[in-house]
Amino acid sequence: MGIQRIESVTYGIDDLDECVRFFEDFGLFLVERTDEHAVFETLTGQTLHLDTEPGPLLPAPVEDGPTLREVVWGVDTREELARLVDGVGRDREVRTSADGVHHTVDLSGFGVGLTLARPRKVTVEPRRANAPGHVNRWNQALEPLTRAHPLRMCHVALNIAKEGRDEAVAFYTDRLGFRPTDVVEPMGVFMRAPGDDDQHTMLLCHRPDRVGANHIAYEVPGFDDVIEGGNFMIERGWREARRLGRHTIGSNVFRFLHAPCGGRVEYAADMDRVDDSYATRVHATTPPHHIWALRTNRDQDAPAS
Numbered sequence: 001m002g003i004q005r006i007e008s009v010t011y012g013i014d015d016l017d018e019c020v021r022f023f024e025d026f027g028l029f030l031v032e033r034t035d036e037h038a039v040f041e042t043l044t045g046q047t048l049h050l051d052t053e054p055g056p057l058l059p060a061p062v063e064d065g066p067t068l069r070e071v072v073w074g075v076d077t078r079e080e081l082a083r084l085v086d087g088v089g090r091d092r093e094v095r096t097s098a099d100g101v102h103h104t105v106d107l108s109g110f111g112v113g114l115t116l117a118r119p120r121k122v123t124v125e126p127r128r129a130n131a132p133g134h135v136n137r138w139n140q141a142l143e144p145l146t147r148a149h150p151l152r153m154c155h156v157a158l159n160i161a162k163e164g165r166d167e168a169v170a171f172y173t174d175r176l177g178f179r180p181t182d183v184v185e186p187m188g189v190f191m192r193a194p195g196d197d198d199q200h201t202m203l204l205c206h207r208p209d210r211v212g213a214n215h216i217a218y219e220v221p222g223f224d225d226v227i228e229g230g231n232f233m234i235e236r237g238w239r240e241a242r243r244l245g246r247h248t249i250g251s252n253v254f255r256f257l258h259a260p261c262g263g264r265v266e267y268a269a270d271m272d273r274v275d276d277s278y279a280t281r282v283h284a285t286t287p288p289h290h291i292w293a294l295r296t297n298r299d300q301d302a303p304a305s
Contacts, residue, residue, distance in 0.1 A: 002084065002177040004117040004195035006153040007074035009216060010049040010058065011261040013066045018260045019050045025236045026218075026257075026265065027149040027229060042218065044152040045120030050261060057095055062109040067262035068213035071110065071156055072101055073176070074117025076195055084114055087175045107168045108160045108204075108211050112176075117195075122151060126222040148229025148267055150218035155268075157203040157214035160188075165206040178202060181274065182249050184283045190249055192274070199250045199272035207286075213263030215256060219271070223253055226267045230255040245293035246270075254290075 013019050020038050024030060028040035028048060040048040051069075058069045075081040085094055085102045094104045101115040128136035160168050169189045172178040178191040181200050188205035192198060205214055220226060227244065234240060241256035241264045252271040256264045 001076050001195045002080050003073045003114075003193040003201075004076050005074050005119065005193065006046055006071060006156060006201070006216075007115055007117060008047040008049060008072040008113070009068060009153065009156070010051060010054065010070045010072075010111070011066060011213075012054045012058070012061055012069045013050050013052055013261050015066075015260060016050060016052055019066075022238060022260050023048065023050075025147075025233055025238065027147055027220075029149075042150050042152050043120070043122045045118060046153050048153075057097055057103045058111050059105045059109055063210075063212040063262075065262060066260065068156075068158075068216075069111050070103070070113055072113030072115055073193070074119070075114055076117055078116065081114060081116060084176060088112070088114075088171075107164060107171050108158065110158060110211075124151060124221050127224055142224075145224055145228045147232040148220045148225040150220055150267070152219050153216055154198055154219040154271065155201050155203065155217045157205055157216070159208050159210055159212045159214050160204050160206050161211055162206045162209045165204070168206075169204055172202065172204070180280045181278060182281045182283065184249070184286050187286045197273045197275060199274050199278075215264040215266050217252075217254075217266040217268040219268050222269050226253050226255050226269050229267045230257070233257050243294045245290040248287045248289065248291055251291070 016038060023040050028042060030038060031041050032039040036053050037049065037051040054069050061067050061069060075084060088094060088104050092104050094102050096102050101113045103111060103113050106112050127142065130137050172191060173180060177194045179194065180189050180191050182190040187207040188203055190200035191202045193201040220229060230240065239258045241258045244255050246253050250271050252268045255267045259265045
């Protein structure tokens, strides 16, 4: 089948202590730390690498300051892995590290890695909800979650240049097997990996016309996790990047935070699931960013006295 999921991501950073504090608060699990780097895990075994001195197998940063340096994609079989490595190696260098990851670079300058997927099973039981005729919680009050622990990295969004955008997208579709799900002509292309059933696994966004990290989304079990996870981060002093809402494309509930490693991170829940019968939608104009976003009376001008 091919690529199943994001296997790991690496950021080049300046302040390791601040980044470690951020992702501990965010709910990831620290599994390794030295003076130069730290490694976190999601519940499904994906890894986040934070490096003050990224290794020579990674390309130069695509923008100034801390930023995303590489996304490693997990492939289901050795045969598919070999086929994909051969494909990307037709016109670019591919170097293999001791841990079996094959490293190359996409057309925008982001590092791209390929390796065998090593998913860890996790049991998810979303909070039971009640509605007339659909009562799923009897004689049981809900307890606060307080904070979130992401299940997995579910998608990555990268900013790319407008010039050459079709070729940048084709690298992922033609070489790596990604399938466009929503093509937003003024903005970018949403794609899903062949082994993933999320509505999108990746977004290449040309709207800002500059190369850089946009965000990585982390799936949590449900709506409450998005709310309480974001609240916990704000209480810990981190800055929200976008108000709570529900996206139009993908339909997921979201909450974004500015990350000291570069770009933003997103708590996400209830993403659309699709299969191979889902036809690519082409949008001549950009759909609204969200179906809804949190509003309060404070958003309105104060009444005249």
